Amino acid sequence: MKEIQAVFIDRDGTIGGTGHFIHPNDFQLFDGVAEAIEKLRQAGIKIFAFTNQHRISRNQATKEEFAQQFKDFGFDDWFICPHSDNDACLCKKPKPGMLLEAAQRYSLDLSKCVVIGDVGSTDMLAAHAVGAMKILVKTGWGNDSLLKYRDKWAETTPDYVADDFTKAVRWIMESD
Incomplete structure (x- = not known):
């Protein structure tokens, strides 16, 4: 695994929800997110x-x-x-x-950090x-970011596109 100092994680659409605002009292994590966060923690x-x-x-x-x-x-x-x-x-x-x-x-050296998000025109930019390393997840607004709104963030390309947060974390843990 590359030296990664920190992972910055967007909330809405990335680790739960639909991409739209959901009050913290009503917000639910996607399946596997808690375990993926723990894997990052265990890796320091x-x-x-x-x-x-x-x-x-x-x-x-x-x-x-x-x-x-x-x-x-x-x-x-x-x-x-x-x-x-x-x-x-x-x-x-x-x-x-x-x-x-x-x-x-x-x-932090931000070149040794990762951003995981679902919106190209905000998170990836x-x-x-x-x-920082850029991982776009296809959950939330991710698919639309890649297909409908790609022109709004054409100046950059994600380092990786993951189906979901757990697959993004798996890619981080396995990359070298």
Whole structure:
């Protein structure tokens, strides 16, 4: 396995749900995700959530509710953009602000990190901006990202396309 310092994981559509917002109290992981996260942990890889959650800005959920969820799922830390599309923040994907914040906080070399997500025009572009490895999963918006919306992120190509999160983790663990 290559030296991987951390894996950044999108939430909606990547590890559960449909790609649309689901409140943390109602969100369910896909089958096998908890075990795949544990495999990463056992390999000594840091596990970070990185997710756009503009519903926080609409008071439909709180950052604390997401934080508790990620803690319960076994994540080491979570980077959450709570801003709406109209806010001029630096963290909302496809901007790489959350990745850069994590790199500074944990002294990471982002070229030795992996981003797993289902949206090419946000997750993959954020990873591309910092030189991280990119894995697109076909769950959530993944198939549409590859087929209908490929033009919105044409400047980059995923390092791997996985059917789901568990297959993405398997590929990480087996790659060299």
